[in-house]
Amino acid sequence: MDKFETVEGVAAPMPLINIDTDMIIPKQFLKTIKRSGLGVHAFAEMRYHEDGTENPDFILNQAGYRNTKIIVAGDNFGCGSSREHAPWAIGDLGIKVIISTSFADIFYGNCFKNGILPIKLPQDKIDLLMDDARRGANATMTVDLVNQEIKGPDGGVIKFEIDAFKKHCLLEGLDDIGLTMEKEKSIDNFEQKMAEATPWI
Amino acid sequence: MAKTLYDKIWDAHIAHEADDGTCLLYIDRHMVHEVTSPQAFEGLRNSGRKVRAPEKVLAVADHNVPTSPMIGGVAAIKNNESRIQVQALEKNVKEFGIEYFDTNDIRRGVVHIIGPEQGFTLPGMTIVCGDSHTATHGAFGALAHGIGTSEVEHVLATQTLIQSKSKNMRVTINGSLPNGVTAKDITMAIIGKTGTAGGTGYVLEYAGQAIRELSMEGRMTVCNMAIEGGARAGLIAPDETTFAYLKGKPRAPKGEMWDQAVENWKTLFTDDDAKFDLEIEMDATELIPNATWGTSPQDVLPIDGTVPFPTDFEDEGRQQATQRALDYMGLEAGMKLTDIKIDRVFVGSCTNGRIEDLRAAAAILKGRKVADTVDAMVVPGSGLVKMLAEEEGLDIIFKDAGFDWREPGCSMCLAMNDDQLKPGERCASTSNRNFEGRQGFKGRTHLVSPAMAAAAAIKGHLTDVRDI
Ligand code: SF4
Numbered sequence: 323m324d325k326f327e328t329v330e331g332v333a334a335p336m337p338l339i340n341i342d343t344d345m346i347i348p349k350q351f352l353k354t355i356k357r358s359g360l361g362v363h364a365f366a367e368m369r370y371h372e373d374g375t376e377n378p379d380f381i382l383n384q385a386g387y388r389n390t391k392i393i394v395a396g397d398n399f400g401c402g403s404s405r406e407h408a409p410w411a412i413g414d415l416g417i418k419v420i421i422s423t424s425f426a427d428i429f430y431g432n433c434f435k436n437g438i439l440p441i442k443l444p445q446d447k448i449d450l451l452m453d454d455a456r457r458g459a460n461a462t463m464t465v466d467l468v469n470q471e472i473k474g475p476d477g478g479v480i481k482f483e484i485d486a487f488k489k490h491c492l493l494e495g496l497d498d499i500g501l502t503m504e505k506e507k508s509i510d511n512f513e514q515k516m517a518e519a520t521p522w523i
Numbered sequence: 524m525a526k527t528l529y530d531k532i533w534d535a536h537i538a539h540e541a542d543d544g545t546c547l548l549y550i551d552r553h554m555v556h557e558v559t560s561p562q563a564f565e566g567l568r569n570s571g572r573k574v575r576a577p578e579k580v581l582a583v584a585d586h587n588v589p590t591s592p593m594i595g596g597v598a599a600i601k602n603n604e605s606r607i608q609v610q611a612l613e614k615n616v617k618e619f620g621i622e623y624f625d626t627n628d629i630r631r632g633v634v635h636i637i638g639p640e641q642g643f644t645l646p647g648m649t650i651v652c653g654d655s656h657t658a659t660h661g662a663f664g665a666l667a668h669g670i671g672t673s674e675v676e677h678v679l680a681t682q683t684l685i686q687s688k689s690k691n692m693r694v695t696i697n698g699s700l701p702n703g704v705t706a707k708d709i710t711m712a713i714i715g716k717t718g719t720a721g722g723t724g725y726v727l728e729y730a731g732q733a734i735r736e737l738s739m740e741g742r743m744t745v746c747n748m749a750i751e752g753g754a755r756a757g758l759i760a761p762d763e764t765t766f767a768y769l770k771g772k773p774r775a776p777k778g779e780m781w782d783q784a785v786e787n788w789k790t791l792f793t794d795d796d797a798k799f800d801l802e803i804e805m806d807a808t809e810l811i812p813n814a815t816w817g818t819s820p821q822d823v824l825p826i827d828g829t830v831p832f833p834t835d836f837e838d839e840g841r842q843q844a845t846q847r848a849l850d851y852m853g854l855e856a857g858m859k860l861t862d863i864k865i866d867r868v869f870v871g872s873c874t875n876g877r878i879e880d881l882r883a884a885a886a887i888l889k890g891r892k893v894a895d896t897v898d899a900m901v902v903p904g905s906g907l908v909k910m911l912a913e914e915e916g917l918d919i920i921f922k923d924a925g926f927d928w929r930e931p932g933c934s935m936c937l938a939m940n941d942d943q944l945k946p947g948e949r950c951a952s953t954s955n956r957n958f959e960g961r962q963g964f965k966g967r968t969h970l971v972s973p974a975m976a977a978a979a980a981i982k983g984h985l986t987d988v989r990d991i
Contacts, residue, residue: 337839337840337843338840338843338844338847339838339840339841339843339844340719340720340819340844342819342958344956344958344959344960344961345958345959345960348960348964349937349938349939349960349961350939352558352586352939353558353587353602353604353605353607353608353939354561354604355561355562355565355607355608355611356561356562356565357562357565367959367960367964372946372964372965396840396844397720397840398719398720398723398753401719401720401753402655402956402958403654403655403669404559404653404654404655404669404670404671405558405559405671405672406559406562406671406672406673409671424720424723425723426720426723426753427689427723427724427753427755428655428669428670428671428755431671431674432671432673435671435673435674436673485543485687486543487541487543487545498673498677498685499570499572499676499677499680499681502547502677502680502681502683502685503680503681505538505539505547506681508538508539508547509538509539509547509549509575509681509682509683511538512537512538512539512549513549513682516549520647520784520787521780521783522645522776522780522781522783522784523551523645523648
C-alpha cells in the first residue's frame with residue numbers, strides 16, 4: 323500500500339445521510355475479480371442517467387468538482403454491505419479523505435486497508451466544512467494526517483482524532499498481514515491451548 | 524468480574540493483545556463466497572502465502588448463481604462475469620485446499636443458511652465471512668460478523684483478525700409476541716427505534732422472553748438484521764432450543780464430545796450483574812406486523828401506519844433523505860401503507876429463506892391465489908431447505924397459489940443474477956435491504972415478514988396478515 327501523504331484538494335459536499343454501499347458501488351459492478359478499475363462506476367446510479375450519460379445534478383459531475391480528493395458527507399456514510407469494492411471504487415476515483423459525523427463500522431475499517439482516511443467530526447465542524455465544500459474549486463482544503471488537522475480555505479484549522487495504530491499503518495503504508503505474521507508464535511500457542519479446552523471446534 | 528456474553532467469547536479468543544488494546548482475535552470458522560473472495564485469494568497468491576487452517580473454512584457460491592435448474596453446471600451460467608466469478612472460486616478452493624459445496628450439491632445455498640444447517644456454526648465460536656449478514660450466526664451465541672476482502676485475506680493467511688473491542692448493547696424484548704407478529708417484525712421494529720446507525724460501534728445482545736420463545740430460525744432472522752441497525756454482530760445466548768437444533772447436525776460434536784461441548788455452552792450467558800454500555804427495552808405485546816415504506820431499513824412502520832412527510836423530521840439531512848425516498852419509491856406522503864400496490868413478491872434470502880419461513884408463507888397461501896397483477900417467487904435458502912419443503916408438500920401449495928418455485932441462492936435479495944425488478948416495479952420482499960436499486964435498477968422494495976409477503980401477494984397490495 324502507498325504511504326498516506328498530506329492531501330490538498332477540492333472537497334465535495336454530499337450532505338445526504340445514509341449514503342450506503344449500494345449507492346457507492348451498485349452490485350452489478352461487484353462481479354469483478356480485480357481490485358482496480360472501479361472508479362468509473364463509483365456512485366453510478368446517482369452519477370449517470372439510464373442511457374449512460376452523466377447526470378449534471380450529481381456533485382462530482384459539476385465543474386469545479388471533477389478533481390475532488392475529499393468528500394464531506396452526511397451521517398452514517400458507507401452503511402450496508404461489507405463490500406470492499408466501495409473503498410476500492412472511491413479510491414480509484416482519486417478520493418483520499420472522507421469526512422463525516424459517523425461511518426458504518428465495516429466501511430470505516432475497509433478505508434484504512436485501502437489508503438483512504440475516514441475522519442469523524444462533530445456536527446458543528448461538519449457544517450463548517452460542508453459550507454466550505456460548497457464553494458468548489460475556489461476553496462481547497464488540506465488534510466494533514468501527521469498533525470491530525472484539516473486546514474480550511476480561509477485558514478481555519480480543525481483538529482481530528484484518530485487511532486494511533488491506524489494512523490501509523492496509513493502513514494507507513496503497512497500491510498496488516500505481514501505485521502500479524504510476526505506474531506505467529508502467539509497464534510500457535512493459542513491454537514494449542516484451544517485444542518485442549520474446546521476440542522470439538 | 525461479571526461478564527456479558529460478548530465479554531466471555533471475546534476473552535476466550537484473544538491470541539495476542541498489544542499495549543494499546545488492539546487484539547488479534549482468533550477465528551474459529553470462516554465462510555467464503557464468490558463475490559468478496561477473488562481479490563483475497565489473488566492477494567495470497569501474489570505474496571506467496573498459504574491458507575493457515577483450510578479445515579476451518581467452508582466455501583459456496585450463492586450471490587451470483589441462477590435460480591433456474593443448473594443444467595450444464597457452472598459452464599452454462601450465461602452471464603460472463605458471474606460465471607467467471609464462480610469459476611474463480613472453484614479454482615481457488617482447489618488450489619488452497621478448502622471444502623466447497625458445488626452448484627449441484629444438495630447442501631449448497633446462501634452462506635448464512637448452510638453454516639447453521641451443517642453444524643459448522645456452534646455456540647461460543649468466532650465466525651467471519653466477507654458478507655455483512657454474517658451476524659446471522661450470532662443466533663447460536665457465536666460472535667459472528669462481516670468483514671471486508673482485505674480481512675478475508677488476513678483471516679485466510681493468519682486465522683485471526685485485528686480487532687479492538689466494541690461497545691456492548693442489550694436489547695430486551697419483554698412479553699410474548701401476539702399472533703401474526705414474527706421475528707422479522709421484532710428486528711425491524713428495533714431498527715425503527717434505534718435507526719440504521721444506532722448500533723454502530725456496538726455488539727448487540729438480544730434478550731427477553733420474546734427472544735427466548737423464538738425458534739432457531741426466528742433467532743437467526745433477528746440477528747441477521749443486526750447489521751441493518753449498524754451493529755456488526757448480534758448475539759443470543761444459547762439454550763435448550765439451540766442444543767436441540769444442533770444435535771445430530773453433520774458437523775456438530777458427537778457422543779462424549781457432545782456432552783462436553785454442551786457443558787461448556789451452558790456457561791455462555793451474560794452474568795446477572797454484568798454491565799452494558801447501553802440497554803434498550805421493548806414490549807413484544809405492543810408489536811403489530813410492520814413493513815418499510817422508504818429506502819432505508821429504518822423507514823419502517825406498523826402496517827396500520829401512513830407514509831411520513833419530510834417535515835415530520837427535524838433534522839435537515841433526514842428531511843432530505845425522506846423526500847428523496849418518497850420520490851424514489853413513487854409514494855405520496857400521508858397515504859396508508861395498506862394502499863401501496865405491489866407488482867412482485869419475493870420470499871427468500873438469509874433473513875427469511877429457512878424452512879419455518881416457507882411454512883409461514885405457505886400457511887397463508889394454502890387454498891388461496893396470488894392476485895392477477897402480482898408476479899411472485901419463492902427461493903429456498905438452501906438445497907436442504909428446498910428438499911424438506913418438498914417433502915412437506917409446501918412446493919405444491921406455493922405453485923398452486925401461483926408462486927414460482929426456484930432453486931436456492933441469494934437471488935432477488937440483491938439481484939446479482941437474473942432475478943431482478945424492472946425499473947419502477949414494486950416488491951414486497953422478505954429480504955433485509957430496501958436500498959435504492961437493491962433488487963434491480965430503480966426497483967422499489969418493501970421489507971416484510973414471509974406471512975406478510977404472502978398476504979400482499981394474495982391482495983395485490985400491502986396488507987395486515989391478521990386480516991386474511
Ligand atoms: S441472501 Fe442477501 S443478504 Fe443474505 S448473503 Fe445473500 S445477498 Fe447477502
